[in-house]
Amino acid sequence: MDIQREYRAKLTVAEQAVKMVKSGHWVDYSFATAQPILLDKALAARTGELWDVKIRGGLILNPLAVVEGDPSRKHFCYNSWHFSGYERNLSDQGLCDYIPMIYRNKPLLYRKSLDVDVAMMSVAPMDKDGFFSFSLTNSASKAISEKAKTVIVEVNKNLPVACGGQENCIHISEVDIIVEGNNPVLPVINPAPITETDKKIAKYIMEQVKDRSTIQLGIGALPNAVGTMLAESDIKDLGVHTELLVDAYMILTKAGRITNKYKNIDKGKAVWSLCVGSQELYDWVNNNAGLASYPINYTNAPQVMAAIDNLITINNCVEVDILGQVTSETSGSRQISGTGGQLDFLTGGYMSEGGKSFICFHSTFTEKKTGEMKSRVLMSLPQSSVVTNPRSQAHYLVTEWGMADLAGRSVWERAERIIGIAHPQFRDELIKGAEKLGIWRRTNKIL
Numbered sequence: 502m503d504i505q506r507e508y509r510a511k512l513t514v515a516e517q518a519v520k521m522v523k524s525g526h527w528v529d530y531s532f533a534t535a536q537p538i539l540l541d542k543a544l545a546a547r548t549g550e551l552w553d554v555k556i557r558g559g560l561i562l563n564p565l566a567v568v569e570g571d572p573s574r575k576h577f578c579y580n581s582w583h584f585s586g587y588e589r590n591l592s593d594q595g596l597c598d599y600i601p602m603i604y605r606n607k608p609l610l611y612r613k614s615l616d617v618d619v620a621m622m623s624v625a626p627m628d629k630d631g632f633f634s635f636s637l638t639n640s641a642s643k644a645i646s647e648k649a650k651t652v653i654v655e656v657n658k659n660l661p662v663a664c665g666g667q668e669n670c671i672h673i674s675e676v677d678i679i680v681e682g683n684n685p686v687l688p689v690i691n692p693a694p695i696t697e698t699d700k701k702i703a704k705y706i707m708e709q710v711k712d713r714s715t716i717q718l719g720i721g722a723l724p725n726a727v728g729t730m731l732a733e734s735d736i737k738d739l740g741v742h743t744e745l746l747v748d749a750y751m752i753l754t755k756a757g758r759i760t761n762k763y764k765n766i767d768k769g770k771a772v773w774s775l776c777v778g779s780q781e782l783y784d785w786v787n788n789n790a791g792l793a794s795y796p797i798n799y800t801n802a803p804q805v806m807a808a809i810d811n812l813i814t815i816n817n818c819v820e821v822d823i824l825g826q827v828t829s830e831t832s833g834s835r836q837i838s839g840t841g842g843q844l845d846f847l848t849g850g851y852m853s854e855g856g857k858s859f860i861c862f863h864s865t866f867t868e869k870k871t872g873e874m875k876s877r878v879l880m881s882l883p884q885s886s887v888v889t890n891p892r893s894q895a896h897y898l899v900t901e902w903g904m905a906d907l908a909g910r911s912v913w914e915r916a917e918r919i920i921g922i923a924h925p926q927f928r929d930e931l932i933k934g935a936e937k938l939g940i941w942r943r944t945n946k947i948l
């Protein structure tokens with residue numbers, strides 16, 4: 502069929518499209534900026550007539566109408582693969598459940614284990630050849646669409662077109678229903694201001710980045726700060742292989758620090774899978790041939806990272822213990838974010854020839870309610886905390902007090918190195934903890 506005729510045949514209003522959803526169905530919403538807005542609103546309008554519709558999504562940045570309108574969760578039960586601040590807040594109120602995953606597995610989880618009745622995804626307007634760009638959310642979009650019994654796309658004229666890579670778009674022949682409407686401006690997360698502590702941590706890591714290294718920056722304020730500071734250095738010819746595309750990469754590219762010229766694979770291209778940041782970043786992505794969007798099972802595959810020399814991965818965490826176990830997603834039983842791609846990049850960075858994986862964090866945290874300063878380096882992780890990175894995969898931990906290389910280190914060597922990067926105020930207590938665990942030897946000392 503002629504593409505324009507096919508478009509008109511599949512085009513309808515959101516209220517009509519959501520009639521595909523029946524009670525008991527599993528519905529998937531795309532991540533982040535690809536969150537469906539018109540469809541979500543139209544589905545929420547059916548609250549009274551639908552029961553037990555389960556919805557999966559993640560990194561949601563705009564309020565979800567299906568959740569806001571149904572605090573009972575009897576009609577719509579929302580589940581997330583990765584919490585944004587909004588989902589964290591929903592979870593605190595019992596309105597959202599976390600779905601554990603290692604991000605590289607997400608496409609496989611759909612292809613192998615999950616059923617999808619209806620997929621709802623925002624996409625960029627169709628091109629002349631009938632393709633809709635998945636835009637800022639490649640992630641597992643293709644796998645979800647392949648598995649869905651019904652694929653509904655919500656055309657959002659504000660979404661930029663992302664160059665591939667692979668699986669960066671969907672053809673009209675693979676779409677069942679198209680919805681158009683008024684599109685609100687895209688949600689943005691602007692980079693947080695860089696603190697003095699960030700600068701100290703960044704300095705340690707920057708010493709490890711050499712010309713022609715390829716970098717990955719994780720989610721959160723600190724990795725972005727490290728990236729932004731690299732722009733002010735005299736480093737040359739950096740490459741990019743990342744899951745999340747953030748403003749720091751644009752700043753580094755515009756400063757001439759990133760060229761991707763010397764990457765072993767994907768030469769000339771900054772490889773990414775998901776993008777969240779400023780409007781300027783979204784404009785930069787649009788039709789940018791220097792960027793290549795790939796599905797998450799490519800960007801986050803340790804075997805792909807192993808083919809890239811000098812891959813430097815920089816991620817942030819919540820707390821660590823003196824064994825080198827890291828939680829980057831929980832505080833006790835509170836789910837803060839998700840495993841995301843952290844373990845993927847920790848593993849792949851270590852496999853890369855000359856590669857190094859850094860988990861960086863401020864050594865202390867000020868509790869909001871009490872104003873009390875607490876150590877992020879703990880004798881043991883709090884009860885119910887989830888281990889994001891097992892101690893057996895640990896590489897570098899970095900705080901404002903220094904850097905601890907844990908790879909291949911015994912428990913007593915780790916205790917010494919980890920306590921050595923804790924805030925000095927907490928070190929004596931941690932040493933006592935190590936003694937209690939029987940991992941503080943006579944010769945152990947903090948340098």
Ligand SMILES: CC(=O)SCCNC(=O)CCNC(=O)[C@H](O)C(C)(C)COP(=O)(O)OP(=O)(O)OC[C@H]1O[C@@H](n2cnc3c(N)ncnc32)[C@H](O)[C@@H]1OP(=O)(O)O
Pocket residue numbers: 586589717718719720721722723743744745746816817818819820829830832837838839840841842843846866877
């Ligand atoms: C490019 C890629 O590949 S991304 C791959 C990497 N993926 C990951 O690293 C996933 C796991 N990491 C993360 O999610 C993030 O890096 C985080 C959560 C560790 C830090 O992110 P940030 O946005 O900088 O965190 P922020 O400091 O705002 O804290 C987030 C929440 O955790 C809480 N929190 C942080 N540290 C602690 C702590 N030690 N104890 C208790 N609560 C804490 C904060 O209070 C905040 O909660 P609130 O929203 O109710 O105020």
Ligand SMILES: CCCC(=O)O
Pocket residue numbers: 559560583604720744745775839840841842843
């Ligand atoms: C959406 C997941 C981002 C991350 O890997 O943390």
